[in-house]
Amino acid sequence: MRYRRDVVLKDGNACLLRSAEASDARECFDVFQVAHAETDYLLTYPDENSLDEGRFADELAGRAESPRCVEVCAVVGGKIVGTASVDPIGRRFKNRHRCELGISILCAYWGRGIGRALMEACLECARQMGYGQAELEVVADNARAIGLYRSLGFVEFGRNPLAFRSRMSGWQEVVLMRLEL
Structure with a gap:
């Protein structure tokens, strides 16, 4: 799926949200690597x-x-600073109405509204793709992300106390959240 929208961030800067293209591979790959090194929440x-x-x-x-997936990148000052995705949970009749969302943003860009903008873009895409439910998993200690997801209408439907085994902090509990679209 293709997506494109301009937003203004909390700090007044412009941010372009657009579908990632093959030509973005190097930059998206680098952002992925750095973002996953900067936090233990992914x-x-x-x-x-x-x-x-x-x-x-x-x-x-x-x-x-x-028609069932999208990768949206956030571009600030000509630089990709985060990405978010929508992926099907399944393709069979019983679960093809469900999609999974994922997001990562470079730490230097946290707190500017990029996470909300990316999540809103993904939810818009998920609705356009015909999904009936969006789901995500979030580390229970990630209060900022949980607050964002709740403000968008996500509700908790379960927890897994041994979902992630962190190299830094041991076991991490994961909150399972869903949103009816």
Whole structure:
């Protein structure tokens, strides 16, 4: 799916939200690697990424043309500073109405409204793609993210106390959240 929207951030700067393209692979890959090194709230560590730039470019090209997926990047000052995605949870009749959202933003850009803008873009795309429910997982200690998701209408539907095993802090509880679209 293709997406494009201009937003004004809390600090007054312009931010372009747009579908990531294959030509963005190097920059998106670098943002992914840095963002995953900066915080312990994301699913993977940089050394666990199995995609190389070429495969990442193919993935982004496929997402741009997919009727069921999207990768939205946030561009500030000509630089990609974060990404968010919508992916199907399943393709079978019983679960094809459900999608999963994921987001990562460079720490230097936290608190400017980029997370909200990316999440709103993903929810808009999910609705356009015909999903009936958006889901996400968030580390229970990530109060800022949980507050954002709740403000967008997400509700908690469960917890997994041993969901993530952090290299830095041991076990991390994950909150399961959903939003009917």
